């Protein structure tokens with residue numbers, strides 16, 4: 001193709017006749033390089049309606065509402081969380097106000113009596129939380145306020161009920177564990193009663209047969225009767241699945257505490273235990289009622305012995321937003337499939353309903369009953385979020401330094417206000433590798449920091465976590481911990497608030513001076529490792545990175561402000577971070593609104 005010789009020249013302003021040239025727009029390229037809409041194409045100016053003007057004046061803004069900034073625009077673009085209408089939340093709130101005592105639930109008396117003293121560490125005067133008010137009657141099937149009719153032994157054992165499906169969704173730290181544990185234990189105990197009758201009949205039959213055999217083989221030698229293993233050996237009635245060993249230990253300790261009074265057999269299994277321990281727990285000749293496990297471990301046991309899932313009537317999938325996401329879903333779904341023939345109830349439990357979980361539920365469990373509390377997806381107002389700009393002086397983009405200084409400031413504030421207790425702080429990072437790197441940096445600045453990572457020693461990790469959750473340690477661990485603490489104190493030079501170095505002066509950093517920030521202990525982790533961990537002793541979290549989604553914001557800030565406590569979050573932002581998202585999360589928290 002040959003270009004015209006005139007291609008680079010501007011078009012002539014006048015025609016050869018001398019008349020000015022009028023450029024036609026009526027060509028395929030007529031709309032190109034136009035910077036203004038031609039007058040004939042402009043829409044006629046519409047006057048704002050009187051309703052719009054009224055609305056605008058009510059909000060003290062003379063622009064019509066449509067033109068004002070859309071709320072949570074940046075979060076909307078993430079499309080991370082499924083929507084729960086405010087109308088539905090309002091209805092639930094109304095219904096919950098009528099159930100305010102554990103006494104109103106149709107739980108077995110022995111279970112009700114052990115809630116405060118056993119499950120809640122001796123708390124007197126306990127009342128159910130919103131998710132417990134909502135879920136316990138629903139799972140027991142007594143929402144209409146009626147008590148269940150007296151149990152007819154043996155009937156349930158032969159009747160296969162249709163599987164009920166529930167989703168329990170409530171804000172972090174709101175007592176979801178007990179909301180499913182109590183009804184499941186109730187079901188186990190009631191089924192046990194029914195089975196006892198069947199077993200009595202079976203034992204009588206066996207005794208009769210034995211007697212007949214003895215009669216006919218009076219002179220034959222027979223091996224001594226060592227007794228048959230319990231019919232529930234290796235075949236639990238209930239299973240609770242959790243994503244990590246730490247959560248297995250946490251939920252397991254709640255279940256175990258109840259077992260001392262309610263009397264049932266539970267087994268905690270996770271990668272923390274040896275093969276022999278797992279085998280002995282699962283296949284104890286005394287039988288097993290409830291197993292608390294990670295999906296990977298349970299599924300590998302089920303590969304060898306599919307019978308372990310043959311009698312499960314209740315399956316709980318806690319942290320369902322993690323266990324049904326892309327990475328865990330195949331293994332969790334396989335367990336659900338195997339257990340389905342005997343299942344009476346499947347309970348999914350989560351602090352968030354991501355869109356991915358929402359669509360999974362629509363496909364896989366279209367009949368699931370969603371028990372959602374009014375405050376789902378809202379970070380409580382009692383948690384305050386402040387922002388540190390890492391680009392400003394003195395950090396000038398040094399995020400590590402900003403983090404260390406923030407920790408120092410918190411320590412200093414605590415020392416100045418005369419707070420005697422050690423401050424427990426959690427720092428969240430987005431990448432797993434960064435956790436160890438940051439912990440090392442903080443240690444070099446004299447801060448007692450530990451990274452929670454899969455690579456560190458399991459026992460040490462359990463000890464560190466226990467100091468942030470307040471969970472009781474095993475006696476052996478306690479001794480080691482005391483010795484370690486003693487050794488650590490010997491090396492430490494105590495400092496007064498005035499001594500606290502300001503990190504901006506690099507020469508004064510503690511690593512080189514040998515001083516340490518003594519009143520603060522820091523745990524660095526990613527939120528995947530920490531989801532669900534009951535960090536009751538933590539009052540402050542630092543978000544080293546801006547979380548990727550509102551889901552991560554909820555889980556990370558959910559480590560504080562648990563069960564009505566106050567809490568503080570500090571987020572570090574730099575020039576490449578989504579400040580608009582941080583602003584919207586802060587606004588939402590301030591207004592007590594659910595994130596979207």
Ligand SMILES: Nc1ncnc2c1ncn2[C@@H]1O[C@H](COP(=O)(O)OP(=O)(O)OP(=O)(O)O)[C@@H](O)[C@H]1O
Nearest residue numbers: 127128129172173174175176177178351532534563
């Ligand atoms: N009714 C109650 N009254 C007082 N404290 C309670 C009650 N129920 C539970 N708790 C306590 O609240 C804390 C948080 O409970 P839990 O770990 O079950 O929360 P969660 O909703 O599962 O949190 P997450 O979403 O982070 O997993 C625990 O320490 C628990 O002992």
